[in-house]
Amino acid sequence: MTEEQVLRLFKCLSDKSRLRILRSLSKEDMYVERLAQRLDLSPATISFHLKKLEETGAVVSHREQYYIVYSFCPEIFQHTLLEMVQTDSPQESEQEQREADYRKKVIASFMEYGKLKSIPAQKKKERILLEEIAKVFKAGRNYTEKEVNLLIADFYDDFCTLRKDMVAEKLLVRKDGIYRKV
């Protein structure tokens, strides 16, 4: 399934009447008037919902004499939620590029010659800068507080604030006075 199909399906299912229609059709095939009678909704409302369900592939229809009969389509529900959530977006690479450009811009604005000029007020920007600074730490290695201070003091004079913020942002974890990169 494409991301667009997943979105359309989720939107379509987030409606009580459509869920009730699907529940009925999962038990037996039905035509509009029968569904309307069973669910106490007008035939026009049922038709409206069925068309939406049909668009997502959740139901299919076929003609039987004078009636158009609707059937539940189980195939679409065999995808797990995880599979649907993990569906790739065609715009993902574009989004990544935009994100990378934004990071570059923030770093260029707040850092000069490898030193932090100031801590931005915006959390998002601060996070980007802290992530950049956290690159000096090696994953899996333990650091004493003094080692941490020495490393981050190269970036900013108020290294205590930086250290605390890195812990708060969960870039570093502190346990028994020992720091580790997350």
Added chain:
Amino acid sequence: MIKQMQEFTNYLLVEKEACTAQADKLCKDSRMDECNLQKIRANIFDIFGTMLSVGCKQSGGDAEKAQQFFLQKLDTIPQSWKISLAAAKQHGDFQKQTAEELKLQTVEQIRKKFAELLEASHD
């Protein structure tokens, strides 16, 4: 006749409020599409309520003039909806089609009720 016009204003208001209440109920029941359709109906009653009020004001108390103004609006306002409906049918846009059909059905309901009122005033 003026009394009947007031009654009709009241009818439009009651219908509008009923649609709004129904829309709220549907929204709380996670039936957003049906809720939006009720909002469309409420809007139509509101539009024609406004038209009736404008007609009454412009006519300066002349019930005949107010009636003519309202009847004219019942014909002219839905014209663009009819065009939209035709376009929606042509392009297989069932959502738009449903909305436009509902608007036109609501106008017909208003027209019918207004005709009943006129008939009653002649009796």
